[in-house]
Amino acid sequence: MTTRIEHDLLGERALPADAWYGIQTQRALENFRITGIPISHFPELVQALAMVKSAAASANQAVGALEPHKAAAIQDACQEIIDGALHDQFVVDLIQGGAGTSTNMNANEVIANLALAKLGHPKGAYQHLHPNDDVNRSQSTNDAYPTAACLSMQFAAEPLITAISDLGDALQEKxxxxxxxxxxxxxxxxxxxxxxxxxxxxxxAVNLGEDIERLREAQRLLCEINLGGTAIGTGLNAPARYQALAVEHLAQLSARPLVPASHLIEATSDMGAFVFLSGMLKRFAIKLGKLCNDLRLLSSGPRTGLGEITLPPVQPGSSIMPGKINPVIPEAVNQTVYQVIASDLAVTMAAEAGQLQLNAMEPMIIYNLLNAMRMLGEACHMLRTRCIVGIEANREACAQHVERSIGVVTSLVPHIGYANATRIARQALHSGATVRELVIAEGLLDPQRLDVLLRPNAMLAPMQEDQPCRDC
Structure with a gap:
């Protein structure tokens, strides 16, 4: 393998000659082997990083802090990355020390080397365009990285919202x-x-659909960004007009209604928007899990359980029991739910662990939130296409359950009284007789009146005016 040599404050390292990243990314590759999941696993994060760098270059040029030819090269490089190029060069593990510095430098180095190529220079010729001095100009990891995180989460929320809406539509059709x-x-x-x-x-359907607006609310919170705050929110090393211009350029580039944080020092250390989003994801996950619990119960049996619905068979259910079909799709969704709930706990603890002017645990927060949104979106899609659309009603089983149930006696309480209804229910339970048979036998209601009161439709909504109670 051919290599090139790069230098930093700790010395030098040999890098693969064809790598678009640089020495600080290489050190991060050597240091952080946690999840095995690189930044590129989430294209929306890579695109958001490139958008932040492009907006910064535009603002820096506008205030005279960056030469036009460098700004143009950086912007062109960023646009290629936004369009999908070189995502495989974003190689750093998502969980890392340094509050995201490795992720920020991975972006800075890839963009710098791509910009150098556009200017006719080889990779690593940083005397012509530097990852820190030019690509990262007027920035710190502590404002560029969380800004990219906020933007990527807004992007990631869109397919999740679509998946929730589609799932709700499928449930409504049923x-x-x-x-x-x-x-x-x-x-x-x-x-x-x-x-x-x-x-x-x-x-x-209604239960799940309620959470779309909650996720939209989380998106709105994520529109307030701390870009321009640099290291701790004081804006050190950023020109006076840079912040407003950078946020404006980023809003245009991302097509998101971004606004500058009202207090940059507070915004640099605060994880509130991330915690809110995590809570909303947990809320939705819990609802989704409850739905799948109900689907498993309603389809249980098929002959010795409730058996009121039939889930579409998608694979054989047992290696030993012939003919067995399991509710594997709801089961997979339930496991997704548990993982999202665990992610919320991790985000909560990481957010609380912030110290003074920064939260060093941001990488883990970002990883968990992006992963939770992706998992929930995929789970919704799987549940809709592999389960909900194919559900069938077992009409006969539903009718038999109603006929055998003593629960119908509740509809007679306004007409025969609670004490009589309780006694009838107990007798029905022990004797096996139906509620209708016992009420007629005791002469509590005449058969014609009883037929009206026990009509299925009469028990599905509030009492009608033609159904007066016993005391009226």
């Missing part, structure tokens, strides 16, 4: 398809009162 399937509702896993399978699926 709600319409199952609108006439009467079944028993259950509380504490015990018979409650009748409902329709359509109502159940509509509740699933």
């Amino acid at each position: 709600a319409v398809a199952f609108a006439d399937v009467v079944k028993m509702g259950r509380t504490q896993l015990q018979d409650a009162v009748p409902m329709t399978l359509g109502q159940e699926f509509e509740a699933f």
Whole structure:
């Protein structure tokens, strides 16, 4: 392998001659072997880093802090990366010491070497265009890196929101398809009162859809960025007009409504927006997990469980039990949920671990949030395409459960009283007789009135005016 030599304050290192990164990235590769997941695993983070560097170059040129030819070369290099070039050169492990310095320098070095090539110079000829002096001009890791993180999370939220919306639509379609399937509702896993399978699926859809606005709210919080604060938020080494111009350029380039943080020192150390986003992801994950728990219960059996719905079979369920089909898609989603909940705890602890003017644990926060959003998006897509769209209602099982249930007696309470209803329920449970048979036998209601009150549709909504209670 041919190599080139680069130097830094610790000495020199041999790098692969064809590597677009430089010596500080090489040292990070040697130091950090934690997850095995490089920056390039999240293209939105790579693109966001390139956008930050491009916006900085534009602002620096505008205030006279960067020569036009250097600014143009940097911007051209950044645009290539934004368009997808050289993502494989973003090689540093996502979890690293140094509050993200290795990630920032990985970006600075790749952009610098690509810009050098555009100016006709070889890689590493930093006397012509330098990763720190030019690409990182008027910046610090402590403002460039969190700004890129905020931007990447806004990008990553979009496919997740789309996946949630699509999943909600699929659930709503099932709600319409199952609108006439009467079944028993259950509380504490015990018979409650009748409902329709359509109502159940509509509740699933509404429940998940509520979190789209919560994620939009998190996106809005992430629009306040600390770019221009440099090391600790004082703006040291940044020209006076640089911050406003850099944020303006970045907003235009990213098509996001970015605004400068109102207090840069506070914004440099605060992880509040990340914690809020993490909490919203956990909230949605919990709802998604509960949905999958319900799907597994409703499809249990198929002959010795509830068996009210049938999930589409996607693979054989057992290496020993012939014919067995397991709810593998909801199970996989449940495991995703547990991982997201664990990620939220990690983010919470890392955010609390910040000290004084900086939080050195930001890399782990960023890794967990980007990973959680990707996992949840993929889980929603998998659940929709491999499970929800193929669910079928077991109408006969639903009807049998309603017919055998003593829960229907609840609808008679306004007409025969709670004490009578309790006694009828107990007798039905022990004797095996139906509620209808016992009410008629005791003469509590005439058969015609009872037929009206026990109609499925009469038990699915509030009492109608033609159903007066016993005391009215």
